[in-house]
Amino acid sequence: MTEPSKTPTTSWTPRIVAFFCNWCTYTAADLAGVSRMKHASNVRIIRLMCSGRVDPQFVLDALAKGADGVLIGGCHPNDCHYAEGNYKCLRRYELLQRMLADMGIESDRLRLEWISAAEGEKVKRVINEMVETVTRLGPLGIPQKFDAWDREMEDFAERIAAREAAAGGHAGHGTEPQTMEPAHV
Amino acid sequence: MKPIVPKKHEPVRIGYYICHCGTNIAAMVDVEAVAKYVATLPNVAVSRHYKYMCSDPGQELIQQDIREHRLNRIVVEACSPLLHEHTFRKATEAAGLNPFYCQMVNTREHNSWVHTDRAEATRKAMALAHAAIERVPHHKSLEVKKVPINPDVLIVGGGIAGIHAALTLANAGKMVYLVEREPTIGGHMAKFDKTYPTLDCAMCVLSPKMAAVGSHPNIHLWTYSEVAKVDGYVGNFQVTVRRKPRYIVEDLCTGCQECVAACVFKEPKFPDEFNLGLGKRKPVFLPFAQAIPPIVMIDPEVCLNFKRGKNPDGTHTVSDKCKKTCVQACGDRKAIDFKQTEETKNITVGTIVMATGFKIFDARRTPFFGYGIYPNVYNALEVERLINASGPTEGEIVLRNGQRPKKVAIVHCVGSRDENTNRWCSRVCCLYSLKLAHLIKEHTDAEVYNFYIDMRTPGKGMEEFYNRVAEEGMHLIRGKVADVYPDPNDGATGRVVVQAEDTLTNKILKIPVDMVVLSVGLEPHPEADNLRRLFNLSCSSEGWFLERHVKLAPVSTFTDGIFLAGCCQGPKDIPDSVAQAGAAAAEAMALIDKGHIEQEPNTAYILADECSGCKSCIPLCPYSAISFDESRQKAIINEALCKGCGTCVAACPSGSIVQNLFEDDEIFSEIEGLLAPVPA
Numbered sequence: 093m094t095e096p097s098k099t100p101t102t103s104w105t106p107r108i109v110a111f112f113c114n115w116c117t118y119t120a121a122d123l124a125g126v127s128r129m130k131h132a133s134n135v136r137i138i139r140l141m142c143s144g145r146v147d148p149q150f151v152l153d154a155l156a157k158g159a160d161g162v163l164i165g166g167c168h169p170n171d172c173h174y175a176e177g178n179y180k181c182l183r184r185y186e187l188l189q190r191m192l193a194d195m196g197i198e199s200d201r202l203r204l205e206w207i208s209a210a211e212g213e214k215v216k217r218v219i220n221e222m223v224e225t226v227t228r229l230g231p232l233g234i235p236q237k238f239d240a241w242d243r244e245m246e247d248f249a250e251r252i253a254a255r256e257a258a259a260g261g262h263a264g265h266g267t268e269p270q271t272m273e274p275a276h277v
Numbered sequence: 278m279k280p281i282v283p284k285k286h287e288p289v290r291i292g293y294y295i296c297h298c299g300t301n302i303a304a305m306v307d308v309e310a311v312a313k314y315v316a317t318l319p320n321v322a323v324s325r326h327y328k329y330m331c332s333d334p335g336q337e338l339i340q341q342d343i344r345e346h347r348l349n350r351i352v353v354e355a356c357s358p359l360l361h362e363h364t365f366r367k368a369t370e371a372a373g374l375n376p377f378y379c380q381m382v383n384t385r386e387h388n389s390w391v392h393t394d395r396a397e398a399t400r401k402a403m404a405l406a407h408a409a410i411e412r413v414p415h416h417k418s419l420e421v422k423k424v425p426i427n428p429d430v431l432i433v434g435g436g437i438a439g440i441h442a443a444l445t446l447a448n449a450g451k452m453v454y455l456v457e458r459e460p461t462i463g464g465h466m467a468k469f470d471k472t473y474p475t476l477d478c479a480m481c482v483l484s485p486k487m488a489a490v491g492s493h494p495n496i497h498l499w500t501y502s503e504v505a506k507v508d509g510y511v512g513n514f515q516v517t518v519r520r521k522p523r524y525i526v527e528d529l530c531t532g533c534q535e536c537v538a539a540c541v542f543k544e545p546k547f548p549d550e551f552n553l554g555l556g557k558r559k560p561v562f563l564p565f566a567q568a569i570p571p572i573v574m575i576d577p578e579v580c581l582n583f584k585r586g587k588n589p590d591g592t593h594t595v596s597d598k599c600k601k602t603c604v605q606a607c608g609d610r611k612a613i614d615f616k617q618t619e620e621t622k623n624i625t626v627g628t629i630v631m632a633t634g635f636k637i638f639d640a641r642r643t644p645f646f647g648y649g650i651y652p653n654v655y656n657a658l659e660v661e662r663l664i665n666a667s668g669p670t671e672g673e674i675v676l677r678n679g680q681r682p683k684k685v686a687i688v689h690c691v692g693s694r695d696e697n698t699n700r701w702c703s704r705v706c707c708l709y710s711l712k713l714a715h716l717i718k719e720h721t722d723a724e725v726y727n728f729y730i731d732m733r734t735p736g737k738g739m740e741e742f743y744n745r746v747a748e749e750g751m752h753l754i755r756g757k758v759a760d761v762y763p764d765p766n767d768g769a770t771g772r773v774v775v776q777a778e779d780t781l782t783n784k785i786l787k788i789p790v791d792m793v794v795l796s797v798g799l800e801p802h803p804e805a806d807n808l809r810r811l812f813n814l815s816c817s818s819e820g821w822f823l824e825r826h827v828k829l830a831p832v833s834t835f836t837d838g839i840f841l842a843g844c845c846q847g848p849k850d851i852p853d854s855v856a857q858a859g860a861a862a863a864e865a866m867a868l869i870d871k872g873h874i875e876q877e878p879n880t881a882y883i884l885a886d887e888c889s890g891c892k893s894c895i896p897l898c899p900y901s902a903i904s905f906d907e908s909r910q911k912a913i914i915n916e917a918l919c920k921g922c923g924t925c926v927a928a929c930p931s932g933s934i935v936q937n938l939f940e941d942d943e944i945f946s947e948i949e950g951l952l953a954p955v956p957a
């Protein structure tokens with residue numbers, strides 16, 4: 093098998109953003125290229141120096157801008173070019189998975205893989221698997237959902253306003269206004 | 278010439294170039310369509326496709342456009358930046374623009390070479406281009422950091438590769454630290470009698486080089502030593518070396534070996550490592566006659582002056598139970614020191630050459646060949662020692678029972694080209710098998726049977742060597758040996774039967790022989806993985822150290838300043854090991870003689886106004902580059918220590934750390950461009 097089978101009924105194919113560390117996984121992807129290991133064309137790779145540079149916001153931003161999945165690649169444990177950036181990445185990945193679950197996003201849409209510079213074959217396998225999995229999950233379509241979410245928020249605001257009006261403008265008293273700091277890892 | 282830095286509000290003008298790379302890219306990507314598409318993107322002033330962007334005319338094209346079209350950003354969509362980023366940055370700089378305004382897009386390794394649908398690959402090329410077009414407006418003018426390089430070199434491993442690299446560097450006036458794990462340098466080559474293809478005597482060519490290493494004023498030779506720790510980076514590695522106690526003061530020992538003669542053990546009694554246990558030595562011994570340094574050592578495991586067994590911390594305790602005739606013999610040279618302990622040396626070097634070689638395949642892993650079961654089954658290295666005039670039998674090829682073999686089988690590819698053990702071809706075994714066949718015939722006039730899978734004799738003079746040896750009249754049988762078992766007709770002499778299928782005649786052969794030689798393959802050291810971690814190297818899936826690029830950077834590694842020589846990078850013969858060692862030495866010298874290292878300016882810095890002083894970044898830095906200014910309550914990054922991983926940047930809750938070349942805005946806009954719709 094070189095490319096995963098595509099669902100014949102629709103012309104949709106997933107778009108996956110990958111963040112690969114310069115030293116292992118990016119090089120492995122180069123090796124897959126040099127060795128002409130054919131694989132699915134849905135993954136677009138962004139090079140970072142280390143998987144430790146992967147800011148969870150990059151992942152969220154990619155999903156928000158229309159990616160159907162995100163793949164992170166780093167060196168194997170103990171092999172990070174910068175000693176332990178990959179552990180930091182792993183920690184953030186675990187937290188991020190919890191957050192995605194809360195947001196109703198399937199955990200299979202985010203994948204973290206350790207791929208050494210010699211594992212061109214693994215790049216091919218992981219990309220093909222990921223494309224197959226995300227194809228099965230279907231489009232994530234977050235940009236399309238923004239309109240619906242905006243409408244929901246507006247409805248919500250209207251309902252609150254209406255309730256406040258009905259209560260004579262006293263409803264909000266006594267409770268502290270709640271502000272939320274954005275979550276950081 | 279000071280590079281042009283676009284003014285703050287000067288409009289961004291991008292020049293975009295997609296390379297055909299002959300047909301490597303153009304066959305799978307419609308480069309013309311991509312160039313047309315990119316021309317429609319914001320800020321793009323020029324969009325072209327060209328046959329070979331990395332060629333002189335290709336680079337000239339960029340430079341001309343920069344001048345004529347006042348370009349201030351360059352995007353080249355071609356091969357991997359790991360290959361040509363440098364080329365295009367240089368071209369950009371040559372036209373007067375700061376090189377860091379140039380961005381490469383990898384559309385060959387990550388696109389045209391790995392996909393099969395031209396329309397999809399073209400769309401991917403467009404998306405990748407779009408990402409770069411969105412990214413480059415955020416690029417800044419940056420300066421390459423220059424840091425001085427320490428001119429000293431560390432060489433790890435003193436086989437022929439390490440020896441040659443050390444001499445090359447030392448003769449060029451560089452200070453070399455050569456660290457060898459064993460008590461003597463020489464590696465495997467020191468064990469051979471003759472070497473193919475010329476059949477010249479191994480020690481005749483090796484021992485002058487070994488002696489030169491031992492006496493060279495520019496070489497610190499530390500044998501029986503190991504590297505324990507490596508810190509720092511190219512130009513400035515801090516290395517800790519552990520020197521194990523040999524219970525002899527090196528500077529005082531003259532190598533006279535009078536202590537060996539005087540030892541209370543009148544006869545050698547203990548298996549001798551250098552002869553792979555085929556010979557015997559005393560508790561105090563010189564590894565072999567031409568050992569360098571020519572200094573004896575004491576084995577505390579068997580010396581009567583030590584208590585039996587190791588302490589839990591690996592040291593040995595002196596028992597003082599021996600008459601110490603050795604000490605008396607040494608007299609006022611006072612070179613023997615039973616209280617010697619491990620010594621730690623700390624050195625700083627700018628570059629490192631790894632030359633740790635290989636280990637031979639352990640034939641006990643393939644028990645059907647009978648190694649370790651039948652006494653007359655030997656591995657090739659043992660036979661090298663038997664043939665060697667200074668070996669345990671003084672060059673007499675005799676079996677363990679003292680008899681000369683009349684029939685000898687040589688089994689090729691043991692632990693090579695085999696799914697169950699090692700898949701690779703060890704490259705030297707066919708040829709050394711022919712060498713051994715010739716030498717065994719010469720020494721014993723025995724009937725020699727070579728069992729091979731394929732006869733592989735590439736390289737200068739090798740096929741000629743094969744023809745020459747084959748004409749001497751040995752049996753060459755194409756077939757894999759399936760079994761070795763005791764000869765039912767002749768059990769007493771230890772004779773065995775070698776069973777194989779001759780694949781040329783399709784006959785099963787059962788040949789009784791007196792001696793079997795297993796041509797064992799070459800393997801990475803089992804500790805290669807630890808070494809790799811110690812030096813932050815990569816290994817191939819087989820465990821050989823990985824070179825930076827198979828063809829274009831075969832002795833460099835992914836860690837700047839560390840080079841590879843000899844068999845630690847993969848199986849090879851002596852000529853290739855020496856050639857590689859010379860190349861590694863030259864690469865190290867190229868760095869040293871430049872006097873400084875140019876560092877990628879991808880370091881991070883703190884936007885002090887925005888830093889909230891939360892300190893989350895500080896423990897994340899593996900290089901302790903971040904400190905805290907208590908008076909201002911702000912974190913500070915020491916640029917000299919920062920290696921540019923970006924881990925702190927990703928963790929800063931207030932977004933107040935910026936990594937040059939990988940700024941948040943640069944990545945976010947790359948994501949944006951990647952996911953922008955592309956024409957169907």
Ligand SMILES: Cc1cc2nc3c(=O)[nH]c(=O)nc-3n(C[C@H](O)[C@H](O)[C@H](O)COP(=O)(O)OP(=O)(O)OC[C@H]3O[C@@H](n4cnc5c(N)ncnc54)[C@H](O)[C@@H]3O)c2cc1C
Nearest residue numbers: 434436437438458464465472473633634635843844850851
């Ligand atoms: C049986 C046999 C016969 C051969 N015959 C021939 C021949 O006739 N002609 C030919 O061209 N080639 C021959 N070869 C191949 C030849 O042995 C190699 O090409 C050559 O030895 C490679 O040299 P090297 O320095 O890379 O490795 P080695 O010779 O393995 O030397 C490596 C050195 O590094 C040391 N070391 C290892 N680990 C460490 C560590 N962690 N720290 C410090 N030091 C370390 C080792 O102790 C050793 O001294 C033969 C090989 C075999 C097995």
Ligand code: FES
Nearest residue numbers: 113142166167172
């Ligand atoms: S460099 Fe690869 S994960 Fe850190």
